[in-house]
Amino acid sequence: MKNWYSICALNEGAEISIYDEIGAYGVSAKAFLADLGKLPDKAPLTLRLNSPGGSVFDAVAIYNALQRHTGNVTVSIDGIAASAASYIAMAGDEIIMPENAFLMIHDPSGMVMGTSADMRSMAEALDKIGASLLRGYAAKSGKAEKDIAKLMAKETWLDAAEALEMGFADTMAEPVKMAASFDVSRFQNTPPEIVEAVKAKDEPVAVKPGPEPNSAPEAKVDPEPDPVAIRKEAMTYAKTVVDLCRLAGQPQMAAGFLNSEANLEDIRKALIDAKAADDPDISSTHPQPGPAPQAKPWGDVIARTFKRKG
Numbered sequence: 001m002k003n004w005y006s007i008c009a010l011n012e013g014a015e016i017s018i019y020d021e022i023g024a025y026g027v028s029a030k031a032f033l034a035d036l037g038k039l040p041d042k043a044p045l046t047l048r049l050n051s052p053g054g055s056v057f058d059a060v061a062i063y064n065a066l067q068r069h070t071g072n073v074t075v076s077i078d079g080i081a082a083s084a085a086s087y088i089a090m091a092g093d094e095i096i097m098p099e100n101a102f103l104m105i106h107d108p109s110g111m112v113m114g115t116s117a118d119m120r121s122m123a124e125a126l127d128k129i130g131a132s133l134l135r136g137y138a139a140k141s142g143k144a145e146k147d148i149a150k151l152m153a154k155e156t157w158l159d160a161a162e163a164l165e166m167g168f169a170d171t172m173a174e175p176v177k178m179a180a181s182f183d184v185s186r187f188q189n190t191p192p193e194i195v196e197a198v199k200a201k202d203e204p205v206a207v208k209p210g211p212e213p214n215s216a217p218e219a220k221v222d223p224e225p226d227p228v229a230i231r232k233e234a235m236t237y238a239k240t241v242v243d244l245c246r247l248a249g250q251p252q253m254a255a256g257f258l259n260s261e262a263n264l265e266d267i268r269k270a271l272i273d274a275k276a277a278d279d280p281d282i283s284s285t286h287p288q289p290g291p292a293p294q295a296k297p298w299g300d301v302i303a304r305t306f307k308r309k310g
Contacts, residue, residue: 002025003020003025003027003031004018004019004020004021004022004023004024004025004027004051004054005017005018005019005020005027005032006019007035007036007039009039010046012043012044013039013043013044013045013046013071014039014043014045014046015045015046015047015048016036016045016046016047016048017047017048018047018048018049018050018051018085018088019048019049019050019051019078020051021051021052021053021054021182022051022053022054022055022058022059022062022084022085022088023054023055023058024054028055028058029055029057029058029059029061029062032058032062032065033061033062033065036065036066036069040071041069041070041071042070042071043071044071044072044073044074045066045069045071045072045073045074046074046075046076047066047073047074047075047076047088047089047091047092048075048076048078049075049076049077049078049079049081049085049088049089050077050078050079050080050081051080051081051082051084051085051182052080052082052083052085052182052183052184052187053082053083053084053085053086054083054084054085055084056083056084056087056108056110056129056133057129058084059084059085059087059088060087060129060132060133062088062091063087063088063090063091063136066088066091066092067091072093072094073091073092073093074092074093074094074096075088075089075091075092075094075095075096076096076097076173077089077095077096077097077098077101077102077103077169078098078101078176079101079102079176080101080102080103080104080182080194081101081102081103081104082102082103082104082157082187083104083105083106083187084108086103086104086105086168087105087133087136087137089103089168090136090137090139090140090168091136094170094171095140095163095168095169095170095171096169096170096171096172096173097160097163097164097169097171097172097173098160098172098173098174098175098176099159099160099161099172099173099174099175100159100160100175100176100193101159101160101176102157102158102159102160102191102193102194103157103158103163103168103169104155104156104157104158104187105133105137105148105151105152105155105156105158106152106153106154106155106156106187107126107130107152107153107155108126108129108130108133109126110122110125110126113238113254113255114255130152133152134148134149134152137151137152137168140167140168141166141167141168142167143166143167154189155187155188155189156189157189157190157191159191160172160173240264244264244267244268244271245257245267245271248271248272248274250271250274253270253271253274257270
């Protein structure tokens with residue numbers, strides 16, 4: 001399984017790399033904490049970051065674990081440490097940023113589907129997480145919490161010099177080659193340097209000429225999964241499921257379908273069965289008032305909707 005972190009033991013201590021979206025690929029902070037727990041508590045750690053962020057809940061757990069680690073923790077921001085990744089960086093005893101690296105802080109965000117109580121619960125959770133992030137940034141920088149809150153509210157990006165001046169970094173190093181293959185479209189104030197780096201990464205590579213007649217064929221490498229495409233596909237699937245359930249008058253069934261990742265054909269059949277079970281059994285010997293139904297059966301409506309959305 002692909003992972004978003006790696007831990008490599010050194011002669012003295014260990015090097016941890018987080019070079020992807022935190023919490024991606026179905027790997028949570030629980031696995032990270034288990035691997036971190038295998039290291040000696042006093043071992044010096046070097047944490048290398050190049051991440052757009054990810055699960056803020058996982059980031060808080062990782063930050064707390066690094067804070068509890070009694071060995072020295074050196075953080076090197078090798079490209080960007082944005083969103084949740086920037087909070088993890090604050091656990092470093094020393095934070096090093098190359099001259100062209102970036103750090104970004106902002107208010108946490110989340111998505112929830114459910115009742116008004118679910119919405120309020122998520123809002124309360126985000127408020128608590130936001131307060132925790134704010135305290136971590138303030139503790140590292142020495143700035144007042146009210147000043148940090150303003151920076152978070154407007155999504156603030158800092159280059160190495162700015163981060164050093166504001167207390168978010170301790171040392172500025174020589175610039176490195178920027179390698180950002182992340183989805184930065186969700187952010188509002190992404191620096192042009194990062195946008196250009198992402199564009200350059202996405203540009204098609206010129207096709208190499210074929211191998212010489214007597215040369216061995218090149219090994220075929222499967223392309224890396226595109227996290228942006230995966231996210232869009234998941235959102236489309238979720239919207240289709242919710243729309244079908246609403247149309248069927250069974251919105252409470254959406255969560256179950258999403259949790260089980262049921263395919264749309266099975267969902268359509270389940271909704272038709274649920275609708276049939278809810279409809280009263282009206283026989284020809286007990287006619288009901290009103291004109292005879294002229295519309296197509298409800299199942300046909302769902303079938304058409306499924307075909308249109310699927």
